Amino acid sequence: MAALRRLRHTRHPGRPYTTLLDATAEAFNSLFKAELVRNKGPWKNVDDLEIATAEYVDWFNHRRLHGELGHVPPAEYEADHHQHHPAPATVRASLQSLH
Numbered sequence: 001m002a003a004l005r006r007l008r009h010t011r012h013p014g015r016p017y018t019t020l021l022d023a024t025a026e027a028f029n030s031l032f033k034a035e036l037v038r039n040k041g042p043w044k045n046v047d048d049l050e051i052a053t054a055e056y057v058d059w060f061n062h063r064r065l066h067g068e069l070g071h072v073p074p075a076e077y078e079a080d081h082h083q084h085h086p087a088p089a090t091v092r093a094s095l096q097s098l099h
Contacts, residue, residue: 032056 036056043049062075069077 036052040052041049043052060074062073064073065071066074066077072080
């Protein structure tokens with residue numbers, strides 16, 4: 001909390017990771033603009049841009065090799081994580097794991 005104050009960021013009640021999420025979104029938006037909007041455009045119409053955006057997001061999640069994740073796509077990494085760390089079946093089981 002003190003580090004956030006030093007950086008002049010405030011903690012929003014119920015949203016302690018707002019700054020991190022904002023930074024992550026900004027990084028994605030920057031990549032999106034550089035890799036798709038500037039490099040692949042212009043498009044004939046909004047429909048073409050929407051299709052290109054859907055294709056980019058599919059590539060970004062399912063085919064892009066992510067160096068920080070062992071050079072596997074994010075969707076594959078997430079699926080592997082959930083396979084080896086299954087979620088508790090019930091809320092009660094989840095609460096017990098916290099104690």
